[in-house]
Amino acid sequence: MTISTVVELPEVLDSALTKYLEDHPAWDRERLWQAMASLFLLQNGEKDPKVNSAYLDSLFGYQP
Secondary structure, eight states, X not given: OOOOOOOOOOHHHHHHHHHHHHHOTTOOHHHHHHXXXXXXXXXXXXXXXXXHHHHHHHHHTOOX
């Protein structure tokens, strides 16, 4: 299942993300957010293997 979220970012972060995506065409906003959120959770103690899988899938571009 996939859900949508709305996030307000400081302009400096939005600009950096936009530039990153322009420089790395294999990535899109959804893939980038999935990688960032899952890595944050893993680094902060989340143990669910599905979170690890979501991180690796986003990192290597796998889309089920």
